[in-house]
Amino acid sequence: MLALLIQYFSIIxxxxxxxxxxxxxxxxxxxxxxxxxxxxNKRSSGKIRFLLIRDGTGILQCTMYSADKxxxxxxxxxxLTQESSLILRGVVKKEKRAPGGYEMSIEEMDIxxxxxxxxxxxxxxxxxxxxxxxxxxxxxxxxxxxLKIRSELIKSIRDFFDNRGFRLMDTPILTPSACExxxxxxxxEYFDQKAYLSQSGQLYNEAxxxxxxxxxxFGPTFRxxxxxxxxxxxxFWMVEPEIAxxxxxxxxxxxxxxxxxxxxxxxxxxxxxxxxLERDTGPLEAVKKxxxxxxxxxxxxxxxxxNFKMEFGDDFGAPEEAKLAEIYKMPVCVTxxxxxxxxxxxxxxxxxxxxxLGLDILASEGYGEIIGGGQRIHDPELLEKKIAEHKLxxxxxxxxxxxxxxxxxxxxxxxxxxxxxxxxxxKVKHIRETIPFPRLLYRIYP
RNA sequence: UCCUCGGUAGCUCAAUCGGCAGAGCGGGUGGCUGUUAACCACUAGGUUGUAGGUUCAAGUCCUGCCCGAGGAGCCA
Numbered sequence: 434m435l436a437l438l439i440q441y442f443s444i445i446x447x448x449x450x451x452x453x454x455x456x457x458x459x460x461x462x463x464x465x466x467x468x469x470x471x472x473x474n475k476r477s478s479g480k481i482r483f484l485l486i487r488d489g490t491g492i493l494q495c496t497m498y499s500a501d502k503x504x505x506x507x508x509x510x511x512x513l514t515q516e517s518s519l520i521l522r523g524v525v526k527k528e529k530r531a532p533g534g535y536e537m538s539i540e541e542m543d544i545x546x547x548x549x550x551x552x553x554x555x556x557x558x559x560x561x562x563x564x565x566x567x568x569x570x571x572x573x574x575x576x577x578x579x580l581k582i583r584s585e586l587i588k589s590i591r592d593f594f595d596n597r598g599f600r601l602m603d604t605p606i607l608t609p610s611a612c613e614x615x616x617x618x619x620x621x622e623y624f625d626q627k628a629y630l631s632q633s634g635q636l637y638n639e640a641x642x643x644x645x646x647x648x649x650x651f652g653p654t655f656r657x658x659x660x661x662x663x664x665x666x667x668x669f670w671m672v673e674p675e676i677a678x679x680x681x682x683x684x685x686x687x688x689x690x691x692x693x694x695x696x697x698x699x700x701x702x703x704x705x706x707x708x709x710l711e712r713d714t715g716p717l718e719a720v721k722k723x724x725x726x727x728x729x730x731x732x733x734x735x736x737x738x739x740n741f742k743m744e745f746g747d748d749f750g751a752p753e754e755a756k757l758a759e760i761y762k763m764p765v766c767v768t769x770x771x772x773x774x775x776x777x778x779x780x781x782x783x784x785x786x787x788x789x790l791g792l793d794i795l796a797s798e799g800y801g802e803i804i805g806g807g808q809r810i811h812d813p814e815l816l817e818k819k820i821a822e823h824k825l826x827x828x829x830x831x832x833x834x835x836x837x838x839x840x841x842x843x844x845x846x847x848x849x850x851x852x853x854x855x856x857x858x859x860k861v862k863h864i865r866e867t868i869p870f871p872r873l874l875y876r877i878y879p
Numbered sequence: 880u881c882c883u884c885g886g887u888a889g890c891u892c893a894a895u896c897g898g899c900a901g902a903g904c905g906g907g908u909g910g911c912u913g914u915u916a917a918c919c920a921c922u923a924g925g926u927u928g929u930a931g932g933u934u935c936a937a938g939u940c941c942u943g944c945c946c947g948a949g950g951a952g953c954c955a
Contacts, residue, residue, distance in 0.1 A: 479911045555916045556904045805955050
């Protein structure tokens with residue numbers, strides 16, 4: 434703030450021209466400023482020329498006017514190609530006819546580079562071409578808007594947990610064993626051993642939760658699954674809170690609060706980007722606490738009433754998740770799953786040892802599972818039994834079982850997939866647009 | 880891994896029954912005093928993914944391969 438004031442007064446007093454960003458232009462009314470950016474588009478009409486410049490924070494229409502068509506500025510303008518880099522100086526004024534509401538009258542122009550013929554034109558392109566040019570596609574308005582919302586989303590997640598006294602605990606990406614035993618992991622060499630890229634920080638979170646009470650980890654996770662759908666990435670980001678002494682009910686409420694907080698922050702701070710994406714914000718504004726809450730068995734019953742043929746023990750596929758979301762028009766909490774379809778560490782339900790205290794939260798509008806978690810087993814003997822039943826290597830889980838031997842308490846946590854959440858927020862067709870450089874089955878370029 | 884569809888100009892696509900390879904955008908040249916993915920005129924631009932086959936003749940039909948997309952399965 435002080436820096437801004439100093440900037441502002443130095444412009445007034447000394448007439449020093451300041452490099453400013455387009456998103457900050459309203460702070461410099463009628464002042465001569467400098468903009469540094471790239472040519473987004475240009476148009477000409479006789480004695481007036483229009484230049485749309487983008488600087489990463491916005492797009493500004495700039496004009497030059499001359500009765501002399503051979504003027505220096507016009508000659509320079511005519512050399513410019515799409516995405517050429519340049520510095521412009523001139524006075525910026527409010528202008529109704531300009532997109533964005535502001536317009537610069539160009540007085541000086543320094544060209545830094547004339548760009549080669551830019552492959553992405555303002556017309557439509559196909560997915561393979563855009564993916565091949567992802568490094569340039571990031572400059573396009575919609576991609577830019579999605580990733581700006583991603584940045585806001587990550588900040589809002591961090592603020593949510595930090596404000597509630599959670600400690601950020603970074604969990605390792607290189608792990609010694611195939612922890613879950615179910616998913617295909619990426620294997621790599623670790624000197625004379627083998628290591629695997631992490632698919633979850635949860636097990637380590639359980640250790641840090643016993644040290645710090647309430648913790649969260651936030652980082653990339655990796656899956657070598659040959660999944661080829663609009664909801665799967667090979668490399669994706671996940672935030673995972675874990676709380677000692679918390680039950681299933683506690684983390685269900687935490688999950689609801691987190692989702693509502695993310696939505697509110699996005700609606701408050703990224704309205705412009707949602708408009709660029711033509712996102713109807715109605716379904717987001719409708720999200721209120723508490724979310725509809727059903728058990729797995731109730732979900733099976735509801736689906737069967739809607740012409741699905743589900744049996745106890747079947748997992749939900751994409752059509753089932755979409756149907757539940759359609760019925761409730763809100764995110765839905767599903768709990769009490771069959772033990773058979775969930776991970777080994779899940780706490781069995783009281784009086785129903787065939788069910789576990791798992792929690793899935795399904796996003797509305799068909800975006801599927803955004804949160805998965807539950808209450809963990811805290812009894813050491815039961816945990817060892819489950820490890821044996823799942824035929825997991827006992828030695829690798831020694832430290833994990835240890836956590837149940839030194840002041841074991843009930844504890845719970847969940848994981849929220851950043852890209853799934855962002856897909857829903859932005860209502861994008863495919864998850865590949867929600868991360869700058871998506872890693873997909875058969876694609877690791879660029 | 881399976882199923883379906885596709886690959887033609889830099890990009891998006893067209894090419895009828897197997898019969899001259901075409902348009903818009905982008906590029907270039909010129910015009911236009913407020914444009915909004917500006918507009919108008921002219922212009923350059925092609926090993927039809929690849930290897931074979933059928934045919935007087937293949938972008939078009941057949942076979943293999945390569946690449947991609949959509950979906951399924953898989954998936955804390």
